[in-house]
Amino acid sequence: MSPGFSDRESVIALLRRSPLFDSLTDKVLLDMLHHFRRETWKRGRCPAGSGTQQRFHVILSGRLKMGQINPDTGRMVTLFLLGPGDAFDVISLLDGEPNPVILEARDDLELLSTPVDEARRWIEQHPEFNRSFLPYLGRQMRLLADLAGDLALHDTETRLARLILRHIDNGNPAHPLHLIHDLPHEVLGEMIGTVRVVVNRQLQHWQREGVIISRRGRLEIQELEGLLKKAMQSIHRRTEKFQNHR
């Protein structure tokens, strides 16, 4: 990390909480930090062509939305909502190709960054990093598979229920929802391939049913069982419709 950087220990403590880095020894983490520089980004869309694509980033604090856009309609789908301890852009780090994604900081961000080539060299020199890197890649890939599966197979209500269920923190529905608790309905819509008004209507409907509480921009689960049913019930609805039709 850049000389003169003062709170190295607090950065290491943050990295220790990340599944990507928690199994590395202090020595390896210090070596890693030596290659990184500290950055801060203001909340908002990251300008294209700012050199972001040539660097590999680790988020220390804040959230980042990574998505693809249809330039003609302006419609966006969020592929990943990343938080502290996450890294990006993993796909272009891996395959060496520029990845046509849109990055948008949901909060002011604190980051570490290094040129992609240097990150690749470092990974090659530290095969022990594989032990946390490969499971992390597995999780990211699983999220993409979930998104594709949901978009192709489920209706909006089910997709929204599944999105919320995936963000229950530490398996405890009483905790604030991980990463998504305060997102505007438009951003939730982008995470399930729909639009603000649909998410808004659905959440209001669930609120009336007592399944969730949505107030002052914060989303909470009130009745987990109810939400679990919502995640499944479009399937039953469709079957009933099919049977009635027959």
Next chain:
Amino acid sequence: MTPESPFFSDSFRCLKESPLFGQLDEHALLDILQRCRRETWKHRRLLPMEETWQRFHILLSGRVRISRSNPESGRIITLFLHGPGDGFCLLSLLDGQPHDVMLETLDDVSLLTMPMGEARQWIDEHPAFNRMLLPYIGQQMNSLANLSADLALHDTEARLARLILRHIDEAQPEHVEPKLINDLSHESLAEMIGSVRVVVNRQLQHWKREGIVDAHRGYLMVEKLDVLTHRAEQDLSRGLSG
């Protein structure tokens, strides 16, 4: 598999041509082959994931698709279509968890398999393999990201055009045969883009009349690559004007 096996030299050649193993030295390839057992699976076999996720598979010949389904509606989305040289179940290899997917053979296939634990240990022992594994994971992630973005952002015509274009790696402008998908049924093509047989059928017939593709049962050839490329992008402006 031992070097005395009648399948040894063919298997070795297949690994040499694989994007995942091709650059490994001979010693490492021999080591993999000796740790693997060879299996053959019949055409159109649906394999229970409870068994398959516990072994890592390297496809030698034929195609395998990995899909998710909505059991109640019977709808299917294909997440990966694998051909010779591909490795699966990659997700379970990476994070050691079962994956909620279906695995189905599209041809008679032959493959090499080894227990996941052993595959992970092999990766630990061969750091040079990372140079191929990481880009390969990147490509697989990229294809899932593209599938998700297509499903969320594009209409069926654009999704079908984009699917076909992703399976073309020749630069010639006409008479190009897409790889892996050229003989798939319209139903299987539909399952790769989140649509249904009748929609894919109608679209291909429409393109056929326009001379963009030549398609009949089990056969797909692109005749006008530039027009198809245009169709892959143009749904957006159509959506606005319509």
